[in-house]
Amino acid sequence: MVEEAHLEESVSGLAPVTLGWFVINVRDAAWETNETFGAACFFESDDAPFAELGINVRVLSPGRSKYLYHAESNQEAFLVLSGECRLLVEGEERRLCAWDFVHCPPGTAHAFLADADSPCVIVMIGARTGGWPEKRIFYPRSELALRHGVGVEAETDSPAEALAPFPKWRRGRPDDWKALPWA
Numbered sequence: 001m002v003e004e005a006h007l008e009e010s011v012s013g014l015a016p017v018t019l020g021w022f023v024i025n026v027r028d029a030a031w032e033t034n035e036t037f038g039a040a041c042f043f044e045s046d047d048a049p050f051a052e053l054g055i056n057v058r059v060l061s062p063g064r065s066k067y068l069y070h071a072e073s074n075q076e077a078f079l080v081l082s083g084e085c086r087l088l089v090e091g092e093e094r095r096l097c098a099w100d101f102v103h104c105p106p107g108t109a110h111a112f113l114a115d116a117d118s119p120c121v122i123v124m125i126g127a128r129t130g131g132w133p134e135k136r137i138f139y140p141r142s143e144l145a146l147r148h149g150v151g152v153e154a155e156t157d158s159p160a161e162a163l164a165p166f167p168k169w170r171r172g173r174p175d176d177w178k179a180l181p182w183a
Helices: 143-147 159-163
Strands: 007-010 013-016 032-034 038-041 053-060 076-082 084-089 092-097 101-104 110-113 120-127
Touching: 053 110, 084 101, 084 120
Parallel strands: none
Antiparallel strands: 007 013, 032 038, 038 053, 053 120, 076 101, 076 120, 084 092, 084 110
16 A cells, blocks of 8 residues: 655645655645746655656746756656747747647757746656666757757756756745746
C-alpha cells in the first residue's frame, strides 16, 4: 500500500516532505520565481523528488523566457493552458496559444518566450529515464535563440555554465499572481 505524502507549508506554499501520493491545487503549492525565466510550480521538492516524471506549471510573464534554448536526453511535452507565447524549436519559430500541445522527442532543441501582453501558463512534463538525475542537457549555439535573448554564445552541456549570467531562482509567487487563472 502506498502511503499519502506529508505536505508542509513553506515560504511559498505547500510542498511534499515525504514520498507518496498527494492532491494539491496549484494555488496552494510551493512556487519559485526568477526575474528572467518567470515562475514555476514544481509540485515535488528536494525532500520528495519524482523519480520517473517531472511535471510543473510555468508562468511566463510578458518578455520573459521559460528557459534557455536547449535539448535534453529525455522526451518532453508541453501544453499551453492560457495566454500566448513563441516556441523556438530546431531553428524555427512557432506561435502558440491556449490548448496548443508540443511534443519534443529526445534531443529536440527548444525554448519558449512570452511575448504577448499577458502571462502564458504552460504545463511542462519531462521523462526521467536513462540515469536521472544525471540526465544530459545540451545548450546549442543558435542565432535564432541569441536574437531572442535565450541563446548561449558557446555550446555547452553544463547548466551551471549556461545559466551563470542569470539570477538564481527564489521561493515565492509571481508578481502577477492575481492575473492568473487559479487566483
